[in-house]
Amino acid sequence: MQREKPEEEPEIGDDYLTNYEDDFEDYEDDFDDDDDEDNDSEARDSEERLREIPVSKKSEIEEIQRAINAENERIGTLLPKQIQKEREKEPNVERQDSPARGSICGMFMDFETANQRQSSQIMATKQKKRSSELLRLIDLDFSVSFSLLDLPPVNEYDMYIRNFGKTNTKQAYVQSNEDNLERDVQTDEIETLEKWTQHPGDSVLVSGGPRSSNDVSTDIVVTPKIDSQRLTNFLRSACQVIAVLLEEDRVATQPRWNLRSRQTSLSISDSCFQLNTNLPFLHGRKVSCLHISQVQRQALLSVHGLPEKPGAIQLDRKYIVCVWNVWQPSSPQKVLVCEAEVSCCCFSPSKATLVFAGTMDGSLVVWDLREDSRMHHCVKLNETDWIFRSPTFSTDGVLSSLNHTYPVLAIEPVSTSVYKEQNYGLSHLSSQEEMSGLSFQIASMDENGTLNLWVAVELQKVDLSGSQSDLGLIPGGKIKLVHSSTVQLNSSLFPKDILCLRKPQTLNIKFLPSNPNHFIVGTDIGMVSHGARHDLRVHPKLFKPQQGGPRSIRANAVDFSPFGKPIFLVGCSDGSIRLHQMTSEHPLIQWNDSTNGQPIIALQWALTRPAVFFVLDTSSTVYIWDLLENDLCPVAKQIIQSDKVMTMVVLGEPEKTNGLLGIALAKQSGIIDIQYVKKRWALPQSEESEKLQLLLQQSL
Known part of the structure; x- marks a missing residue:
């Protein structure tokens, strides 16, 4: 029976399946009716044939029929069990009770499973x-990607060692010398020697070999x-x-540089020379300060102010500090620049390797x-390259509470080894000190009476990109100042009765x-006040003049004896010493009328004689005192009228016996x-x- 296929098949659902099964049930009923009719006819035919068969054969046929029925019953009982086992193996799906299963010729058709x-x-x-449809809307991306296996390539040697094994083995190289073939030649044999060397050497033995072709190889070679x-x-x-000799040769060959050992107009000196301040960047600048190194007496500092007339040089708005070697007066060794006025x-x-200002x-x-020098600015002037060095460190980057708020009037190094060792050579640091770095104290005092103590520290590592914590340190610098302590001199050094009258001003x-x-x-x-860095009480607390009581005079200059004696000189604004x-x-001694009332602006002991000192007043007059020759008045007096002298500093070589003693005079025109x-004072x-000690005892 065929069914016509509808034009549009409905959506398959439960109703459709039920109707489909009902059609098959009707179809099976049709087959059942036909089978029953056929079976009835066959049964009648078989009965008729049985009547025609003899009785003897009927019994055999009945036995065969009973055997067939028994076999059919046995098969009928085993077949449902087999079908039940197959159903248990199939997935557990809900089944509807329907007579949809049938058998055709002993085979069962499971329409429900289909x-x-x-x-x-x-x-x-x-x-x-x-x-x-969803895959077109979903886009996948990689969140983490990694390699589960990273196996680098293995070279042939490593593969061989891996396959061969490493237990109880040792790799050895042997030269078979198979390529060294002998040939007959008509030239003389060349003598050769085998030598060996190793760098860097692991021990004192760094090279070896035979000394001649007949000697046996020896490896005993010791490094010096x-x-x-x-x-x-x-x-x-x-x-x-060598530098000094070249300088003297240049001075001798060039007349315009003939500045050394020329004839002098001063009666107190045997010879003199000038430092070459006739340079483009020093022209028209006044010298306001001079300083000599305490250990390298040939090293001189000069502070130059702003030029009177601005020029074409970019340094017109900057102050200049020159580092001189008095043995090489033709040009300064270093040129330092500063934005602020140096006092x-x-x-x-x-060691004269650091400069503080x-x-x-x-x-x-x-x-x-x-x-x-590549860290600093280079300017070419008159076909000469000059390096102008900026400060390595400045306390402008330090917190204002730790820094000075008034002009700094004095800056002094604090060291215990300056006069004890009396070492004035060119190198004053041991190898251990040079390796560990510099570390010492610097004292600075402003006009308000604030004394700050700083520690100069040399950094072990240099940061070329600049430091984020040390704001005052330039990129690549390794020297900085660390604040140590602060002392208020007005409150700690002066009695209350003096402070009630007027607050004193500190000068030096x-x-x-x-x-x-x-x-x-x-x-x-x-x-002059007396203080200490660590002790709270000192005696005496004040050093007063003989007249007693404070006066409206200024102690412009003070200086200790460089020979270790606990004595010092004081030069005042009224001309008294x-x-x-x-x-x-x-x-011990006071001289009131030594300068005719002219204020003293500089005063310093001689470096070669304990009883000699030099004085400079505002009238450009230089005085020489020799206490052993005359303890009442100066033994020499020199007036300089051509050019006013602004400041003075004493230099010399106390470690030598030739008595080389000099004074450096900075004049108003900028000449040094x-x-x-003369030798009598040097x-x-x-x-x-x-003799000086005896004189001081008599003055008590």
């Missing part, structure tokens, strides 16, 4: 269609012992001597002379060479004269220290 299979296929088709520190000192000294300066105490803005600046400060814990401070009330010792508040005084005398 129906479920068709439903599963339809559902899978729908899911596949939905997944294809080299003292690197001694070699460094020798090279420094030799380079300095005072000094060298580092152990105080400014009128209240800041301190440091220059490291060892820095590479000096530290006792034999004990840098003690220091003296010059004031504008005619007194006082000689004090540290154990008494009143002076070096005057070597050469040390026998037992001079004992």
Whole structure:
């Protein structure tokens, strides 16, 4: 029976499946009716045939029929059990009780399983269609990607070692010399020697080999012992001597540089020369300050102000500090520039490699002379390249509470080894000190009486990109100042009765060479205060003039004896000079009319004689005092009228016996004269220290 296919098949559902099964049930009923009719006819035919068969054969047929029926019953009982087992193996799906199962010729047709299979296929088709539609809307991306296996290539040697094994094995190389073939030649055999060397050497044995072709190879070659520190000192000294000889040769060959040992017009000196300040960047600048290194007496600092007339040079708005070597007067060794006005300066105490300066803005600046010149600005002037060095460190980047807020009037190095060792050579640092870096204290004092102590620290690592914590340090710099302590001098040094009248102004400060814990401070009330860095109480607390009581005079200059004696000189604005010792508040000797009332602006002891000192007043007059020759008035007086002298500093070589003693005079025009005084005031005398000590005892 065929059914016509409808034009549009309805959606397959439960109703459709039920109708489909009902059609098959009717179809089976049709087959059942036909089968029954056929079976009835066959049964009648068989009965008729049985009647025709004889009785003997009927019994055999009945036995065969009973056997067939028994076999059919047995098969009928086993077949449902087999079908039940197959149904248990199939997935557990809900089945509807329907007579949809039939058998044709002993074979069963399971329409319910076929129906479920068709439903599963339809559902899978729908899911596949939905997944294809969703995949077009979903975009996948990689969140983490990594390699599960990273196996680098293995070279042939490693593969061989891996396959061969590493247990109880050792790799050895053997030269078979198979390529060394002998040939007959008509030339002489060349003699050769085999030598070996190793660099860097692991021990004293760095090379070896036979000394001749007949000798046996020997490996006993010892490297020579080299003292690197001694070699460094020798090279420094030799380079300095060569530089001085070249300077003298240039002075002799060029008349315009003939500045050394020329005839002098001063009666107090034997010879003099000038430092070459006739340079484009120094023209028209006045010298306001001079300073000599305490250990390298040939090193001189000069501070130059702004030019009177601005020029075409970019440095017209900057102050300049020149580092000179008095043995090479033709040009400064280093040229330092600063934005603020420099009021005072000094060298580092152990070696002239650092320069410190105080400014009128209240800041301190440091220059490291060892820095590479490529870190600084280079200007070409008159076919000569000049390097203008900017400060390595400035306290402008330090917090304002730790920095000065008033102009800095004095800056002094604090060191215990300056006068104890008396070492004035070119190199003053041991190898251990050079490796560990510099570390010492610097004292700065402003006009308000604030004394700051700083520690100069050398950094081990250099940051070329600049430091984020040390704002005052330039990129690539390795020297900085770390604030140590602050002392308010007005409240700690002066009694209350003096503070009630007027607040004194501090002018200068000096530290006792034999004990840098003690220091003296010059004031504008005619007194010198005595203080200490660590002790709370000192005696005496004030050094007063002989007349007693404060006066409206200024202690413009103070200086300790460089020979370790606890005595110091005080030069005042009324022209008086006082000689004090540290154990008494009143002076040992006081000279009131030595300068005819002219204020004293500079005063300093001689470096080669304990009883000689020099004085400069505002009238450009230089006085020489020799206490052993005359303790009442100066032994020499020199008036300089051509050009006013602004400041003075004493230089010399106390370690030598030739008595080389000079004074550097900075004039208003910017010229710096070096005057070597006569031998009578320069050469040390026998037992001079004992005679001076006896004179001081008599003055008590």
